[in-house]
Amino acid sequence: MNDQATQPASASSAGDVAQNDTPKPLGLWAQVREDWHAHGRDWTLPGFRAVAVARFGKWRMNVKPIILRAPLSILYRILYRRVRNVYGIELPYSVQLGRMVVFEHQGGVVIHGCVTIGDGCIIRQGVTIGNRTLDKPMEAPTLGKNVNVGAGAKILGGLTIGDNAVIGANAVVLKDIPAGALAVGIPAVIKEPKGGAS
Numbered sequence: 001m002n003d004q005a006t007q008p009a010s011a012s013s014a015g016d017v018a019q020n021d022t023p024k025p026l027g028l029w030a031q032v033r034e035d036w037h038a039h040g041r042d043w044t045l046p047g048f049r050a051v052a053v054a055r056f057g058k059w060r061m062n063v064k065p066i067i068l069r070a071p072l073s074i075l076y077r078i079l080y081r082r083v084r085n086v087y088g089i090e091l092p093y094s095v096q097l098g099r100m101v102v103f104e105h106q107g108g109v110v111i112h113g114c115v116t117i118g119d120g121c122i123i124r125q126g127v128t129i130g131n132r133t134l135d136k137p138m139e140a141p142t143l144g145k146n147v148n149v150g151a152g153a154k155i156l157g158g159l160t161i162g163d164n165a166v167i168g169a170n171a172v173v174l175k176d177i178p179a180g181a182l183a184v185g186i187p188a189v190i191k192e193p194k195g196g197a198s
């Protein structure tokens, strides 16, 4: 994924697709606006604020004159620390964040800077998504689209979670999870859902 989130197929229309059919990246404000909708139109939600700060942090890297970028970087660092220290959400700008990702609650949320999170994922309180061991510090998970991550779950290492997978509360995921699967427990195993996953 490039510097800005790309258009999911379902959201494409003639007006927002470039001539060569490459999805047109959304601008900062358009992204923040749809994040706001995804967070129930509540600008006071810590999750929305964390995502907005991460979007801003990524956007500012495209401001090429260093003299202009420097004050934006200072502002980003202040806002990032505030989100981390006050809300307990560590979401660095370097995370490849898809569209309309929702951080449903705050507190104890740690996302490694090399993580990819697909469109429409839901992340809850107490979730860690990061490297598994200190000797592979840059290995981090890739979440597909619409992955639903339960409270307290830990997703560790250079693994892939398929689209629409559900990760149960407090699961510790250490291996790839196929699309649509339900993964629960420590270490997480695939289970057949009996219904009710949301």
Ligand SMILES: CC(C)(COP(=O)(O)OP(=O)(O)OC[C@H]1O[C@@H](n2cnc3c(N)ncnc32)[C@H](O)[C@@H]1OP(=O)(O)O)[C@@H](O)C(=O)NCCC(=O)NCCS
Binding pocket: 105, 124, 149, 150, 151, 152, 166, 167, 168, 169, 170, 171, 182, 184, 185, 191, 192, 193, 194, 195, 196, 197, 198
């Ligand atoms: C994972 C989850 C979505 C499963 O919902 P479901 O589709 O209704 O699945 P079921 O309840 O039928 O459970 C299927 C199996 O997984 C087990 N299971 C479900 N959730 C589990 C969990 N968090 N940890 C360990 N096992 C779990 C069930 O015991 C069952 O096991 P069995 O087949 O051996 O009987 C749900 O249990 C969950 O953890 N949701 C997280 C939501 C959350 O974080 N809420 C916080 C809001 S603030």
